[in-house]
């Protein structure tokens with residue numbers, strides 16, 4: 001009791017002391033965006049511009065692959081130690097054919113893989129299903145190794161009556177089943193970071209991103225709650241257990257790895273890739289290490305936007321034991337990160353072994369035994 005009373009006295013004393021303080025000089029107020037001092041911490045640093053072992057990037061976009069000079073791409077890949085790149089923007093049909101022709105005539109069919117895409121806007125046309133299944137078969141016959149579904153396709157695409165086509169719409173079931181039959185995985189990007197659905201205020205970790213990219217802001221139900229959109233994807237994973245699904249961006253659960261583990265436990269045909277969420281892993285190196293230990297067979301390497309200079313940050317987070325280093329986009333992460341120092345066997349699974357299991361026809365001879 002005496003202790004509590006003295007604590008209270010101390011509390012009031014400090015409050016009144018605070019009250020008497022001279023107000024902060026307004027010239028010392030600073031914009032939060034401006035406050036970004038260089039770190040004074042002196043610790044060993046191990047930046048690396050290439051991966052220590054070859055890797056597969058399962059999440060990349062190369063829109064002009066039909067025309068582009070692939071020698072340039074291959075030289076960049078070599079400098080990163082990237083064994084295989086997966087271009088998710090294959091588009092399908094004749095566009096995909098053009099890309100495959102360029103890849104084949106350049107002799108890079110073992111280094112560059114394409115996934116195809118389908119269109120959902122005409123889902124209620126009489127011949128949509130027949131045409132889409134025929135397109136999938138054709139695309140696989142000319143070399144597509146997977147299907148990519150864009151986030152817009154689960155959020156903004158509507159049918160002829162103007163209703164949003166949820167990705168677990170039963171009319172799409174034959175597509176997922178077909179991918180299973182054809183032995184190709186479906187990489188699906190659902191929703192966006194959950195912060196985009198939260199109020200744009202001082203409690204939002206993506207405040208800066210929503211300021212710089214205001215169109216990313218969603219209302220709570222726009223076009224549906226975040227959890228609803230994610231659950232629509234998990235629903236198809238559950239119902240199509242013969243098809244392998246790769247949920248992009250760690251299913252936007254990289255900030256809640258316990259929950260992500262529960263989802264992976266429940267859905268054995270689901271995999272995730274780490275594109276655009278490396279800063280989430282880098283801010284929780286111990287937790288992330290436990291996650292990679294437990295789910296080492298379920299996580300693939302992905303990057304999303306293809307910018308060769310940005311891979312170094314991925315290598316450093318995954319491979320080094322460095323401390324307190326920055327991410328390259330402050331609007332994704334205003335915090336600093338720590339290396340995970342992943343064990344070699346787990347790194348090999350993340351970098352290529354799991355991809356060899358999930359994506360058909362990869363050239364295993366490009367990678368260590």
Ligand SMILES: [Zn+2]
Pocket residue numbers: 059061088189304305
């Ligand atoms: Zn993407």
